[in-house]
Amino acid sequence: MDEETKSRLKVHSYAELARGREDSGPYQPPDDVGEPIIRSELVEKVLNLCRANSLWPMTFGTACCAIEMMALGMARFDMSRYGAEVFRPSPRQCDLMIIAGTINRKMAPAVITLYEQMAAPKWVIAMGNCAISGGPFAVKENYNVVEGVDRLIPVDVHVPGCPPRPEGLLEGILKLQEKMTGTRFPFPQFRPPRENKSEK
16 A cells, blocks of 8 residues: 555544653643733633533543443432533533543543543543542553543543542532632522521
């Protein structure tokens, strides 16, 4: 096969990039991201409030943590109260990636590809010990496990546990909202006033 045909058949892959990032320790994104032409503090504050209360997570789970992530979307835990209910199958429609489960070296290029395809600004939550540090699989015999997804992509919030409960992931989403806006509950939940029984 000639070189031109080989180059056409070669699919764009992040395999070499993933191998290089994994060997170099925790990934640091480049600082040369362009600055906006006009910056308004009030507009940025309003946009961050809107972004924090309309997070669209990507459907991405590889192990038992994914079951807990699915449980968070159900009625019992109801993550829609905090504006993060719309799980999307396409990375181009998402701004939040929740890594729930073990990442191996074969999957690492796909994780980087999905992250690069997400719309900016984008955020990442590493859920569970496997995603954070390789978990119980990070032993010398398991040479194929990536010891922490933060070696491949930048992680904003870590949710520890094996697996963490749905409440733990909900706390991680609230921490991410706090990181985005600077306040614990950007739009606080409505609570009806308590009745003072002593007045009756």
